[in-house]
Amino acid sequence: MDENKKQICLTSVKATVLELFGIEKSQGDDVANPYIIEKNGGKIIDRAVIYNPDAVALWLYEKYRDKFIPAGQVSEFALPLKSVMPSVTPVCFASMYSGVMPEIHGIKKYEKPILTCETLFDRMIAAGKKCAICSTAGDSISKIFLNRNMDYFIYPTVWQVNAKAKKLIRQDKYDLIVIYNGNYDSTMHHNGPEAKKSLKVLDKNIAVYKKIAGYIKKYYADKRVFYGFCPDHGCHEIDGKAGSHGLDCYEDMNIIHFYSIKEAKKNG
Ligand SMILES: [Zn+2]
Numbered sequence: 001m002d003e004n005k006k007q008i009c010l011t012s013v014k015a016t017v018l019e020l021f022g023i024e025k026s027q028g029d030d031v032a033n034p035y036i037i038e039k040n041g042g043k044i045i046d047r048a049v050i051y052n053p054d055a056v057a058l059w060l061y062e063k064y065r066d067k068f069i070p071a072g073q074v075s076e077f078a079l080p081l082k083s084v085m086p087s088v089t090p091v092c093f094a095s096m097y098s099g100v101m102p103e104i105h106g107i108k109k110y111e112k113p114i115l116t117c118e119t120l121f122d123r124m125i126a127a128g129k130k131c132a133i134c135s136t137a138g139d140s141i142s143k144i145f146l147n148r149n150m151d152y153f154i155y156p157t158v159w160q161v162n163a164k165a166k167k168l169i170r171q172d173k174y175d176l177i178v179i180y181n182g183n184y185d186s187t188m189h190h191n192g193p194e195a196k197k198s199l200k201v202l203d204k205n206i207a208v209y210k211k212i213a214g215y216i217k218k219y220y221a222d223k224r225v226f227y228g229f230c231p232d233h234g235c236h237e238i239d240g241k242a243g244s245h246g247l248d249c250y251e252d253m254n255i256i257h258f259y260s261i262k263e264a265k266k267n268g
Pocket residue numbers: 054055088089090185232233
């Protein structure tokens with residue numbers, strides 16, 4: 001790896017999506033992911049679907065590479081990204097969707113106030129795009145982006161969230177759909193990141209992403225679509241049988257993102 005190359009931060013997600021939609025060309029601090037922008041070749045996407053599994057660390061990808069094969073099969077890029085400090089869920093997702101560091105968006109610890117700064121959703125809405133969030137009740141993504149002119153589908157279980165997300169893709173009423181699954185995070189906190197139970201949930205998250213990609217291919221056949229597998233922070237083992245995150249360490253700060261741009265299928 002080129003050591004002079006600055007590692008891409010998860011704050012790049014907002015600028016990347018805005019540039020792909022042709023809403024704003026990234027500049028200054030708002031830096032889009034150069035690999036995705038180059039791959040897209042200046043075209044305009046019609047839809048974006050972002051799957052946010054919680055706490056999928058880069059080291060999990062490095063150590064259990066085979067588990068990620070299904071994600072790789074439906075993606076063009078597997079990229080290591082840097083998270084932000086403190087590496088806890090509301091701080092990281094606030095940075096991912098506001099495109100700025102915690103000291104600017106204001107969530108600097110584990111708390112879930114409604115963000116008042118500009119987010120990807122605000123820019124999309126201002127550009128006339130329709131946005132939806134599918135998430136589980138009480139979780140960061142279900143709370144910090146509220147009070148916007150968009151639709152929130154909040155359910156008690158991950159299963160219901162994913163069923164709704166698939167339905168939304170089938171119905172094709174939204175330009176941007178964000179889907180949150182916190183089940184790996186909660187399982188690894190209680191059992192440790194590498195417990196059998198936790199790794200099984202990680203498998204599930206990867207399978208859900210692959211399934212979503214299949215839905216995109218099928219129901220957005222004639223659309224150009226950007227989609228990704230985009231966790232917020234990593235995780236590390238503590239006390240042998242539990243997991244944690246929030247520190248400025250390799251395990252917590254380095255995450256793996258998968259991205260793809262699906263071409264629009266031409267008719268005739
Ligand atoms: Zn998290």
